[in-house]
Amino acid sequence: MVQFWNGNKSAIRQEFEWKVLQLALQQTKPNQLINNDLTDHPNAEDEGRVFAHGTDVLVTVAGNMKFAQGSYLMLPQPLCRGLLGCRLLIVHKSRLKEFSSLGEAQLKKLSIGIPATWADAELFRVNQYHVVEQGSLEERLIAVQNRECDYMALGANEAEAIVAQFAHLAPDLVVEPTLMLYYPFPLVFYCHPEKHDLMANIAQGLELCMANGELDALFEQTYGSDVRAVNLYQRRVFHLTNPILPSELAYYQSELLPT
Known part of the structure; x- marks a missing residue:
């Protein structure tokens, strides 16, 4: 077995x-x-x-x-x-217009909620994002719902499914439609x-x-x-570095990146 x-x-x-x-x-x-x-x-x-x-x-x-x-x-x-390194933002629906016009420097100043122990928390810190790392996925989503955190960034393979899964707890959260954060992951x-x-x-x-x-x-x-x-190919992309990539994958890039 x-x-x-x-x-x-x-x-x-x-x-x-x-x-x-x-x-x-x-x-x-x-x-x-x-x-x-x-x-x-x-x-x-x-x-x-x-x-x-x-x-x-x-x-x-x-x-x-x-x-x-x-x-x-x-x-x-x-x-x-x-796909997991193609990160889409989860935001409160009342802030969609605000996020659609943000530059990278402005986004870094906002707080990104990341559940405790997730492997990408340190990656975001290295890239100078304002990280709030604590609690569970459910708790971080509720924090964005309650505006205690500004946003989360989840893989394009799971963002929509997670918003739907937790809609009963965080009914005002949506996947932001214009931005993508990318790092080899x-x-x-x-x-x-x-x-x-x-x-x-x-x-x-x-x-x-x-x-x-x-x-x-x-x-x-x-x-x-x-x-x-x-619509991954129609989004603005902010690129982050991944300092933990092993040497075997040091030059890896997702085939899903917009060209």
């Missing part, structure tokens, strides 16, 4: 990443049983120790600093076309450092899924309509 830890993320990411692992292992180990562990770990220390507590594989952003160097094997194959598989065979099976399976079109089909099925709906 392969233990796949799939917690601490949005439901739409959980669904996609679970299906990617299933697709990959079906190619190389068709009878392999996989446990989809959706346990959330509320603090970074617990999350960073999941491999010491039975986890075999997970998906995370490349270079995630919660995991100590040497405590995992990384498969440097981006899984989601860099590829999702990759991390494996237990002793699970070389599992890593090899996933790597081979992913290669086969890319060659036969199944990975592209899954992306389209999960995210295609949402990506088209948010």
Whole structure:
């Protein structure tokens, strides 16, 4: 039984990443049983120790600093076309006009709400954004609703779904339609450092899924309509640097960036 830890993320990411692992292992180990562990770990220390507590594989952003160097094997194959690094702003609907005319320097002075332990909090700080890092995703959304925070920035693969999911708690939040923040933020598989065979099976399976079109089909099925709906190619883009990218992905850029 392969233990796949799939917690601490949005439901739409959980669904996609679970299906990617299933697709990959079906190619190389068709009878392999996989446990989809959706346990959330509320603090970074617990999350960073999941491999010491039975986890075999997970998906995370490349270079995630919660995991100590040497405590995992990384498969440097981006899984989601860099979509998670295409960040859309979640704002109060009464402020749409204000945000549509903001420059980058002005945006940096406003407060961005980021849930505690999220890997991109330090990235925003390095890029000189005013970060309020605390609480859960739900609590940060309510803070924007109550104007205790100015905005959140969520992946284009999840922004609309999260606004809809929490509409009963934050009914005045919308996805801002004109801006996008971009930083290279590829999702990759991390494996237990002793699970070389599992890593090899996933790597081979992913290669086969890319060659036969199944990975592209899954992306389209999960995210295609949402990506088209948010008009990524028609937005103003503010570029941020990502200081935690590992050397294998140092020059990575999403294929979804406007040209």
